[in-house]
Amino acid sequence: MSEQSPLDLAEGDPFGPHNLPYGVFSTPDAPEHRRVGVRIGDHVLDAGAAAHALGSPYAALLARPTLNPLLAAGRTAWRDVRRALTAWVTVPAHRPDIEPLLHPLDTVTLHLPYEVSDYVDFYASEHHATNVGRIFRPDGDALTPNWKHLPIGYHGRSGTIVVSGTDVARPQGQRKAPTDPAPVFGPSVKLDIEAEVGFVVGTPSALGSPVDLASFEDHVFGLFLLNDWSARDIQAWEYVPLGPFLGKSFATSVSAWVTPLEALTAARVAPPERDFPLLPYLDDADAEVPGGFDIRIAVALNGQVVAEPPFAGMYWTAAQQLAHMTVNGASLRTGDVYGSGTVSGPERDQRGSFLELTWNGTEPMELPTGKRTFLEDGDVVTMTAWAPGPDGVRVGLGEVTGRIVES
Structure with a gap:
């Protein structure tokens, strides 16, 4: 009896041919040789080597140490490459060429899959923003007057975006109760997470040329899980009047896998009903494709699931965020990353930050190891997620994990 092929996946595998997320990996025998890989089940396909073996015209794009050349190639190339990859892992005639190029996932090292250009983080969950407003402004309005009229965001530090599995040193800074x-x-005593979904830009845009809602899929290549670590005590002291700075810029963890938007067609959903009329550049009422994504996130602290935030309820969509980010004429660059902002739902167990889960430390979480509020040294936070795929199968998103270490 012949040995089972890595391409013979169990029915319903969330990383089957319907998914095919992209990453960058290296192997123990050539640790300096980073290359584009595509996940299929529990294996990674060397995409560049496969393209070369099968004579693909896109071999040069895939035989690179980052995804940036593929990202910059544009939507037609993205579709062509995805179509070819799907054939390579499903057509039996390709197996003799493809199977030797598959590497078990647990034997490779995964790297940050793209060179990050700029980084913007948004604040798009009404439930999260309302909770934060109630915590810090208990006698005032939970939402600021502009919140329902524009996607609020800030520019972060692209150089401190790190791949999943990278340790996070507890930040130090000023704090004042x-x-x-x-x-x-001193070191932050209110170190927190923010469970988010990130998006990476492929096709750039010209300075002075806003990107409209309908052009979202022409510019954004795919999405991934993102944890925007936050030092709440440092942030609370510094953020008035200019906003987040040192409390956010020390580390942002992203998944090693980017799921192409095309794999998430079945997960598109309409965003929540808006309470106020939107200005034309943000008005998506007549959009041909719904702007939301039905992504189910799970947040685990030291292996214990503490929250399951639903991304489908985000008030502002990724297309609206991109349109707002460029409406003033700001340009896009290949490798730009932007985060959705903390994902939170209406229920307590759907809150995407410990700030909300513990109500700023006043209502500790009850865990098997005892009561907990904010992160302690040695804690490991892991986010996983899935979205509905074709014919009822799930689309798995690569996890993002990080361990807190003493600074």
Whole structure:
């Protein structure tokens, strides 16, 4: 009896041919040789080597140490490459060429799959924004007057975006409680997570040329899980009047796998009903494709699931965020990353940050290991997610994980 092929996947495998997320990997025998890979089941296909073996015209794009050349090639190339990859892993005649190029996932090292150009983080969950407003402005309006009229965001540090599995050093900085007479300096004592979905730009745009809602899929290549680590105490002291700075810029973890938008067609959903009329550049009422994505996220602390935030309920969509980000004429660059902002739902167990889960530390979480509020040294946070795929199968998103270490 012949040995089963890695291409013979169990029915319903979330990383089957319907998914095919992209990453960058290296092998133990050539650790310096980074190459584009595509995940199929529990294996990684060397995409560049496969393209070369099968005479693909896109071999040069795939035989690179980052995804950026493929991202920059544009939507037609993305479709052609995906179509070819699907054939390579499903057509039996290709198996003699493809099977030797498959590497078990647990034997490779995964790297940051793209060179990050700019980084923007948004604030798009009404449930999250409302919770934060109630925590910090208990006697005022939970939402600021502009929140329902534009996607609020800020520019972050692209150089501190790290791939899943990278340790996160506890940040140090100034902090001051409301009752303290003066600020103190030291490690953050309110270190937190933000469970988000990130998007990576492929096709750039010209300076001075806004990107409209309908052009979202012409510019955005795919999405992935993102954890925007946050030092709440540092942020609370510094963020008035200019916004997040050192409390956010020390680390942002992203998944090693990018799921192409084309794999998520079955997961597209309409966003929540809007409460106010939107200005024309943000008005998606007549959009041909629904702007939301039905992504089910799970957040685990040291292996214990503590929250399951639903991405489908995000008030502002990724297309609206892209349109707003460029409406002033700001240009896009290949490798630009933007985050959705913390994903939270209406229920307590759907909150995507410990700030909300513990109500700023006043309502500790009850875990098997005891009561917990914010992150402690040695803690490991892991986010996983899936979305509906074709014919009822799930589309798996690669996990994003990070361990807190003493600074």
